[in-house]
Amino acid sequence: MLLQTTCIFLLSVLLSSFSPLGTAMLNLTLPGAHPDPEAVAHEVHRKVNASIARREMLSVSEKDGSSCLTGNPIDDCWKCDPDWPNNRQRLADCVIGFGQYAKGGKGGEFYVVTDSSDDDPVNPKPGTLRYAVIQNEPLWIVFPSNMMIKLSQELIFNSYKTIDGRGADVHIVGGGCITLQFISNVIIHNIHIHHCHPSGNTNVRSSPEHYGFRTESDGDGISIFGSKDIWIDHCTLSRCKDGLIDAVMGSTGITISNNMLSHHNEVMLLGHSDDYLPDSGMQVTIAFNHFGEKLVQRMPRCRRGYIHVVNNDFTEWEMYAIGGSGEPTINSQGNRYMAPENPFAKEVTKRVDTQQSKWKGWNWRSEGDILLNGAFFVASGEELEVKYEKAYSVQPKSADRISFLTMSAGVLGNARDNNLGMWSRGPADDTTESGMEYTDDMSTTATMLLSSFLLLFFLSYTILRLTVIL
Template sequence: MQPYGDVDSTLRAIAGRAEGFGRHAIGGLHGALYLVTSLSDDGPGSLREGCRRQEPLWIVFEVSGTIHLSSYLSVSSNKTVDGRGQRVKLTGKGLRLKECENIIICNLEFEGGRGHDVDGIQIKPNSRNIWIDRCSLRDYDDGLIDITRQSTDITVSRCYFAQHDKTMLIGADPTHVGDRCIRVTIHHCFFDGTNQRQPRLRFGKVHLYNNYTRNWKVYAICASVEAQIYSQCNIYEAGDKKKAYEFYTEKAADKEEAKSGIIISEGDMLLNGAQPCLLTEYKESVFHPSEYYSTWTMEPATHSLREVIQLCTGWQSLCRPVDNMVMN
């Protein structure tokens, strides 16, 4: 039972189909088709040119190859960046989703981002209704995906993460108490030997389900100040380090007492000596996903699910679906 069985039937069938907190992301559903015809960093037919335009756009690629970004590539509201049909890798820098909404990023590769504070996908501040699907991310100098500064209602699905240390930070630091609004769903992702932060959360709410995390070097997931993580039917396979669930204590800027976060583990599979979560007595203190969305496609954590996740995450060799939407 896998999600999104028919989202590739036509080009725009994916719009609004995310599961979880990012379910309202429609990207450039009501916009024209923009064709990326150049692998240049900027200029006519470039990805940057399409992303900076203010009108809704469904961006697709006519070329395969590597785009070397000399600076962050900012994505404006109501955009779909759709890599289906080609193989496009972004390197040098990453995407920046700043004060925007309705963004879908699909079927791209991110590798080799260099420089201070360079993330593969940086979501901040005040961005919402975002879906990151079927992307491969590895080897950036900072994070692979960072979600901070009051950005919320985001889904990350079917992504592949590798060759990295601090994988996914959600919630900037204890001074940014506005991050209490953050809500993120992460599902059917493969964290393949990434060291830590799968994710690390401060303040917000994260629903994790049907992910596979293996061979971490510090911990698998971490709840810091006031964080609430609901971990459902995930697979945690330890390497040398056995601690799957970590809790860091920090003091919010507007509170007198330091607190850690809370993790609820429900139906998780722990392999190769991965240590269980021991904070079940706090279950009533953690949100339940059903408070926010009624359905999600989840199955028990099994060895067969582990095999499927290894095959079906990250960039996929797909044909670009036909666009059957006629623009007025």
């Protein structure tokens, strides 16, 4: 009987190993969850208040070297170094919130992406982004020039990687986009991610030693699956088939900061299902982001866990901003919520498919938020003052301060929208949920440049001839 039971158990483990869902179901230890989430939220506020105080105390001028100060503690941490291009890995010391232990590729070698192609997901070429992210050792990945990387399949990361797009205009689009599955320590910084669509039913490599068959992906911009210590900062995300950023299956230790999100329906999902117990240890900080135009819902939509939404600018939603089910803790502090004109969509919050008798005990708190154009936040929970005592902000942030904190959200030095240069809006169809499609207009652009050059040459030649005649 014992032998039979043992064989059945081993068989179930073996079968589950072929399924990501089965593997996640075995992961019940919740590694990486912070034992005191309110203390982490309090530390975020301490750093924000310290940065704002420095900015207000010092005159903003080139003379005293304080022109870099914005009040945003993440940006002030690295941008105040005038030689930051030669000290890129300092960025890993600047993360705040639950993703504070995400070191990415710090201490590893620099890898320069010289090839924007993605032709072979099983045997990627050296110099490509895919070749870099699957390596076992820590890598700090940089880009020497602007490039558009059109993925053929999901870009599956290995642990200890940083994608650092500072200094270049880097777009990641196409099949599946970014997948972080059962890994840790990843930083994704200053990248455009958009027009991601489902891919799969083929083999994809995840490390130098392993590749495997992947079923069809959802088409997320960034999919975080059973992973921890993740930081997504200063990215611009839009127009993907499913979520822009989804974190499920026991993922935790995540900070999502300084991003620009726009043109999308279901923006961000945190938690696999109401009944998936490992997501009770999910801890996510959402800070200094700009939730921009043409967003519909899920900013985020939470299941279980502790979600700290702090100092974000919500300028548009069609259904609701923050929603949830499965008894998540939502700590909303110092955000600006601008309600839509629709009189039936003024509420910031939504309890999804849950009766009031059940959600009235959930800990949802609004503190220091700015509610505009009729916006209102329905709080809930018992003994809120005790539950949130350590996270209490010194002073509610003014609207001007929120503008300063989020003024650089998205990819630095570029337009906030992902409708740039080679990208154009297509006719409304089902290419993506937002009714947008992408087209490669490089040939059109080249033709226009050639025509302009010929016209300029003709005008110069005519002027020169007239000058000689006169």
